[in-house]
Amino acid sequence: MIQRTLPHARIPDLPNPYFGKVRDCYDLENNTRLLISSDRISAFDQILAVIPWKGQVLTQLARYWFDHTADIAPNHVISYPDPNVVLGKRVTILPVEIVVRGYLAGTTSTSILTQYRKGLRQMYGHTLPGGLRDNQALAQPIITPTSKAFDGGHDEPLTAEEIIRTGLLTRQQWDEVSEKSLALFARGQQMAAKRGLILVDTKYEFGTEADGTILLADEIHTPDSSRYWLASGYDAAFRAGTRPPSFDKDVIRSWVAARCDPYKDQIPEIPFEMIEKTSKVYIDAFEAITGQKFHPDTSGDTPLARVRANLSRYFTA
Incomplete structure (x- = not known):
């Protein structure tokens, strides 16, 4: 499995690169962009490991949701030239991250449960x-x-009034993204319930085209951007005051945090069984959410060779 990972997609033949924590991107002509999801997993402001099939799972899961919500919110997707790649419209990301919450839950400092407990x-x-x-x-x-933090900054809580008063968004932009976000979340909860899941909360990112048109961007309703609980275990957990069962996608994060201070210490070598377990979590999540069998693309000598071949049409001369 490790031999079939995509640790990076650094392709010199493609123009205008931008390398993020887990995505490698290239800006093309005609205001389009290639977004390649690698198998890197990031936490504690660093790359911890590469997880077999992670990039393909997240790309295809986002594709599932983009396809099922396009009637609510137009999105940035143009096509999928490879299982790990989106060709999208190039947008300017709005400086506000829209988080929709249906439950009093969460663990971060900005979660409503953390603040409610205070x-x-x-x-x-x-x-x-x-x-x-x-x-x-x-x-x-x-x-x-929350404010959309860039360059290592921290997200800060906002209100609608603050967003409009400070000019982060216009009143019209805020009304549009908030209405669409609630409608997207309602669709997500409805579809998740049919699969025996609870969509607890999620985040959405929107961007604008050159003419000001707002598009849904990045990803939607994936385990990396959303919290899911298993509906069958929710009532018992709620009565007991315990956390409902969920897709434990923080397997590696928890393993590392239990063994060192990841912000100060050297990260210990992560054993293969932890990598394999994390890969299974992503695949299980895909199959539970979509009701479809995950079929990894094993074509090409390596995943990078396959990606290069599928993107050769975009190479610069």
């Missing part, structure tokens, strides 16, 4: 009632927007 009841422009329990369903989903 005694806060007003957050992100919403007022939550007292007496809510961990992981309880909200009366209705809410949007908890």
Whole structure:
């Protein structure tokens, strides 16, 4: 399996490269962009490992959701020239990350559960009632927007009023992305429920074309951008006050954090069984969410050779 990973997609024949933590991107003519999902997994501000099939799973899972939500929100996708690659319209990402939450859940400093436990009841422009329990369903989903941090910055909580007053988005832009986000989340929850899953919360990124048209970008409803619980175990866990069962995609993160301070210490070598386990989590998530069997593309001498061949039409002279 390790021999079939895509640790990078550095292709000198492609123009205008930009290399992110897990994606390698190239800007083409006509305001288009190639986004290649590698198998790198990132945490603690560094690359921890490469996970077999991760890039293909996430690309194809996002494709599933883009296809099933295009009637709600137009997206940046033009085509899929390779199982790991999206050819998309080049957009300017809006400086606000839209997070929709349907439950009092989360572990980060910006999560509503973390803030609720601290005694806060007003957050992100919403007022939550007292007496809510961990992981309880909200009366209705809410949007908890944050600033879109760039260059290693940290996301900061925002309210709709702050977004408009500071000019991060216009009133018209905010109304459009918030309406579409709630509709996307409702579609996601409805489809997840049919698969025995609960879509707990998710984040959306939107960008604008040159003419100002807003498009859904990046990814949608993947395990990397969303929290899913298994519906069959939710009621028992809620009654017991424990965390509902979910796709534990933080297998490697938890393993590393238990053995060192990953922000200060050298990361220990991650054993293959942890890599294999993480790969299985992603594949299981794909199959549970879509109801489809995951079929890895094993063509080409290596995944990079296959990607190069499929993208050769975009090579510069």
